[in-house]
Amino acid sequence: MATILTVSASPSPTSKSAATRRLVDAHLAGLGHHVHPLDARxxxxxxxxxxxxGHPAIAAALDLFAxxxxxxxxxxxxxAAYSGLLKTLLDLxxxxxxxxxxxxxxxxxxxxAHVLAIDYALRPVLSSLGSAQIVQGYFVLEQxxxxxxxxxxxLAADSAAGLTRAVSRFAEALALHHGAGFAPAEGYALSAA
Ligand SMILES: Cc1cc2nc3c(=O)[nH]c(=O)nc-3n(C[C@H](O)[C@H](O)[C@H](O)COP(=O)(O)O)c2cc1C
Structure with missing residues (x-):
């Protein structure tokens, strides 16, 4: 089993990104991983x-990353890019x-039209922070x-299926990087509308 930090980074109190993150949290927990959610807002x-x-809450967040x-x-x-809230966190x-x-x-x-923001905006920042592997991302249309x-x-059925595939690829990459101790279980999928 892996220790996984999941970060949502919208300033909105009714964030669809945070709601989507909770789906991912449940999926990864269902695979047996230790999931630590962090809502940057x-x-x-x-x-x-x-x-x-040095602020305890910021130090705790950085410790979750570490x-x-x-x-x-x-x-x-x-x-056409990621949120400023995410950047303020990653900058720490x-x-x-x-x-x-x-x-x-x-x-x-x-x-x-902005599905590529993941690859042209977010991926370079994550890469500059030294990630061992950035798996293929996924864009969910807010509708x-x-x-x-x-x-x-x-989620609508197509988006649920796409997100499930993205999370499965992530879990498989984790298993490859950190040993077979937490290989993904089979037959687990995100719920769809
Ligand atoms: C300030 C602002 C800028 C936005 N810019 C874009 C954009 O450039 N491209 C896009 O596809 N959606 C854009 N959106 C729409 C949001 O990406 C979309 O509503 C998203 O699902 C909001 O997620 P949240 O509920 O987690 O904040 C923008 C929304 C806001 C509030």
Whole structure:
């Protein structure tokens, strides 16, 4: 079993990215992994913007990064890139903050015209942080996400299938990087509408 940090990074209190992250959390937990979710909007804003790495909440977040075998990042597409909130968090990591970690980049967005934001905007940043492997990402169209009152999400069938494949590839890459001790279970899929 792997230790996995899942990060959602939307400033919205009704974030579809956070709801999508919860689906991924459940999927990975269902595979037997230790999942530590982090919603960046819950970090103290002044400490985050002030790069106060000594603040207990910021230090705890950075510790989650340090201890993770794998990291899942879920960002909304903002202005054809990832969110500023995500950047403020990633900027606090050391230069090799993702070394030896497998990373899954995920995005939600309003138009498929920006599906490539994962690859031209997010992937280079994750790469510069030294990730051992950045697996193929996945973009979820916001119209395909129904946010539930409890903060969870239901996805349209095609998006649920695509996200399931992306998470499975991530789990397989983790198993390859960190040994066969947490090989993905078979037959597990995200629920769809
Ligand atoms: C400030 C802002 C900028 C946005 N820019 C884009 C964009 O460039 N491309 C896109 O596809 N969607 C864009 N969107 C739509 C969001 O990506 C989409 O609504 C997303 O699912 C929001 O996720 P969230 O609910 O987690 O914040 C933008 C939304 C906002 C609020």
């Amino acid at each position: 819950e970090l103290p804003p002044a400490a985050l913007l002030g790069a106060d790495t 201890r993770a075998d794998g990291v899942v990042v879920v960002t909304p597409v903002y202005k 990591l050391p230069q090799s903050g993702l070394a030896r970690k497998v990373v899954l980049p995920l995005a939600t967005g309003g138009t498929t 395909d996400i129904t946010r539930e009152p409890d903060g969870g999400a239901v």
